Amino acid sequence: MEDTQHVEATAGNPAVRSKRSKMNAFWKAALPYILISPGVIFVGAILIYPMISGVISSLFTQHPLNLSQREFVGLAHFKTLFSDKIFYMAFSNTLIWTLGVVFGQFALGLGIALMLNEKFPGRGIYRSLILIPWVVPMIAAALTWKWIYSADYGVLNYFLKQIGLISTNIDWLGNPSIALFSVIMTNVWKGIPFVAVVLLAGLQSIDNEMYEAAQVSGANLFQRFWYITLPSLKGVSIVVIVLTTIWTFNQFDLLYLMTKGGPSNSTQIIPVYTYLNAFNFFKMNYAAAVSTVGVVLLSVLAFWHLRTSKEEG
Amino acid sequence: MTSKSKLIWQRVFLYTVLTAVTVVLIFPFLWMISTSLKHSNEIFTPTPQWIPSSATFANYVELWTTTPFPTYFRNSVIVAVATTLITLFISTFFAYGLSRFRFKGRRIMLNMLLVSQMFPLVLLIIPIYVIFIRLDLMDSFGSLIIAYCTFAIPFGTLMLKSYFDGLPPETEEAALMDGCSPVGAIFRVVIPLAAPAIAAVGLFSFILSWQEFIFALTLTNSEGMRTLPVGISLMVGNREVLWGMLMAASTLVTLPVVFLFIYFQKYLVSGMTMGAVKG
Numbered sequence: 001m002e003d004t005q006h007v008e009a010t011a012g013n014p015a016v017r018s019k020r021s022k023m024n025a026f027w028k029a030a031l032p033y034i035l036i037s038p039g040v041i042f043v044g045a046i047l048i049y050p051m052i053s054g055v056i057s058s059l060f061t062q063h064p065l066n067l068s069q070r071e072f073v074g075l076a077h078f079k080t081l082f083s084d085k086i087f088y089m090a091f092s093n094t095l096i097w098t099l100g101v102v103f104g105q106f107a108l109g110l111g112i113a114l115m116l117n118e119k120f121p122g123r124g125i126y127r128s129l130i131l132i133p134w135v136v137p138m139i140a141a142a143l144t145w146k147w148i149y150s151a152d153y154g155v156l157n158y159f160l161k162q163i164g165l166i167s168t169n170i171d172w173l174g175n176p177s178i179a180l181f182s183v184i185m186t187n188v189w190k191g192i193p194f195v196a197v198v199l200l201a202g203l204q205s206i207d208n209e210m211y212e213a214a215q216v217s218g219a220n221l222f223q224r225f226w227y228i229t230l231p232s233l234k235g236v237s238i239v240v241i242v243l244t245t246i247w248t249f250n251q252f253d254l255l256y257l258m259t260k261g262g263p264s265n266s267t268q269i270i271p272v273y274t275y276l277n278a279f280n281f282f283k284m285n286y287a288a289a290v291s292t293v294g295v296v297l298l299s300v301l302a303f304w305h306l307r308t309s310k311e312e313g
Numbered sequence: 314m315t316s317k318s319k320l321i322w323q324r325v326f327l328y329t330v331l332t333a334v335t336v337v338l339i340f341p342f343l344w345m346i347s348t349s350l351k352h353s354n355e356i357f358t359p360t361p362q363w364i365p366s367s368a369t370f371a372n373y374v375e376l377w378t379t380t381p382f383p384t385y386f387r388n389s390v391i392v393a394v395a396t397t398l399i400t401l402f403i404s405t406f407f408a409y410g411l412s413r414f415r416f417k418g419r420r421i422m423l424n425m426l427l428v429s430q431m432f433p434l435v436l437l438i439i440p441i442y443v444i445f446i447r448l449d450l451m452d453s454f455g456s457l458i459i460a461y462c463t464f465a466i467p468f469g470t471l472m473l474k475s476y477f478d479g480l481p482p483e484t485e486e487a488a489l490m491d492g493c494s495p496v497g498a499i500f501r502v503v504i505p506l507a508a509p510a511i512a513a514v515g516l517f518s519f520i521l522s523w524q525e526f527i528f529a530l531t532l533t534n535s536e537g538m539r540t541l542p543v544g545i546s547l548m549v550g551n552r553e554v555l556w557g558m559l560m561a562a563s564t565l566v567t568l569p570v571v572f573l574f575i576y577f578q579k580y581l582v583s584g585m586t587m588g589a590v591k592g
Binding site (some may be wrong): 306 | 324327328330331334335338339341342344345348356357358359360361402403404406407409410411413414416422424425426427428429430431432433434435436437438439440441442443444447459460462463466467470494495496520523524526527531541542545546549556559560562563564566567570571574575578
């Protein structure tokens with residue numbers, strides 16, 4: 001790309017530039033590299049190198065006790081994946097989980113953002129309060145929801161019985177047919193504030209004159225929403241959906257803490273299955289293969305995101 | 314209907330819906346605190362008490378005196394503070410360099426930082442685990458601090474870069490004309506101007522490392538090295554589930570974050586949207 005140069009110095013005043021000493025010239029040439037080198041070294045050593053070696057390790061089999069002893073096995077682990085029933089479950093659960101969470105967060109987050117975009121007294125208090133789920137650490141969120149979902153003493157069962165929706169207690173996390181739904185609800189709860197706040201920022205950047213003009217020409221509330229609000233939110237919505245999809249797809253903590261993939265793998269998703277293979281079954285390289293499939297799926301999204309963010313920076 | 318009464322009804326509707334939504338959203342948080350203040354005979358009852366009939370700190374006292382919770386707390390503080398300091402130091406300069414200078418490989422570096430935000434931590438942890446075993450770094454504060462920097466630095470760098478991009482270069486130009494050295498200009502002009510963004514990045518990396526779970530679970534194995542999330546998660550399995558004590562632990566891990574957030578909300582929310590929208 002471009003040569004090293006101080007961007008604004010080239011635009012600077014020549015008279016000022018000539019006053020600078022040789023020392024300054026040296027500094028100017030070296031400064032960018034001095035500034036970025038700690039970051040480059042750090043990121044290279046603890047991020048880029050492990051990222052690449054993580055994917056590469058899916059092509060090897062390592063001795064579980066002597067980690068430096070390894071053998072090249074090509075795509076053997078990926079072949080094993082095709083006959084691994086739990087992997088298939090994890091794969092389809094990951095898709096259900098991701099779609100469910102992203103859809104739930106976006107729909108509810110948009111609703112809240114639209115309400116908070118109105119001007120009314122007390123708006124600031126509501127805005128602070130709805131941030132709480134996002135702020136609660138994952139461990140506290142997971143345990144609190146486990147307690148709320150508890151089959152015997154859980155407050156959710158009590159509440160649903162009070163309003164007459166159910167007559168017997170539901171084992172929200174212990175029943176394989178609803179456990180995934182229960183964890184999806186918890187993650188929707190956790191992520192709504194982020195989506196709401198970002199969409200609210202998007203809403204506030206819409207020019208009010210557009211609404212006024214539409215109102216003058218007789219557009220109703222729904223038409224204004226459909227023809228002004230939604231198109232104006234397109235850019236920020238794409239960013240939010242891409243980000244929440246990536247975070248949800250890679251989410252490990254919540255499922256591991258609430259169900260560990262159970263009961264009978266009904267909440268097994270790719271990140272948890274990766275972890276269990278690597279650190280419970282000590283099949284590091286198979287785990288890497290499981291996760292690499294996820295990486296490949298996500299890269300499609302990642303490339304798209306990179307292209308859309310390229311205009312900036 | 315007159316337009317005024319229509320407006321009032323709209324307001325009533327808005328407040329009702331919004332209050333209902335807010336109550337649902339903060340209920341788990343309140344329920345956590347409420348449970349933590351109850352005696353166990355009030356916790357395990359078929360008709361839950363919304364507000365404890367006689368609030369007690371027994372769960373907190375028990376947590377603090379009979380479990381290694383104080384050690385977990387101390388470990389979490391050490392690791393989160395160290396991660397934050399390293400992250401601020403490295404990402405401020407990194408971001409400034411990426412924002413103000415054009416050099417070979419800059420685009421690739423920015424892309425790498427963006428990609429790293431999308432890469433599954435679970436896959437990253439396998440090679441990091443292998444590397445740390447080879448370097449004999451396992452079960453140490455060092456291992457956790459280094460590992461937490463893997464997500465804090467890219468995040469902080471991108472966020473600060475988008476902030477620096479918004480600062481006009483003329484600010485440093487003026488300082489340079491006054492005889493300031495380029496490095497002096499960074500410290501005297503740029504960093505003070507970027508203080509809100511730097512504070513936001515610091516808080517984010519503190520909060521991220523404070524609640525990080527998977528690296529702490531994998532890279533530590535002795536009781537004395539465990540951080541809060543891992544320590545608390547292991548308390549679940551120790552005996553029958555003591556919900557009162559677990560909710561007390563959850564409250565103690567949550568409250569510092571909530572207070573930081575309330576106090577710095579302005580910076581955090583703008584930083585959050587900036588980081589997310591401009592990526």
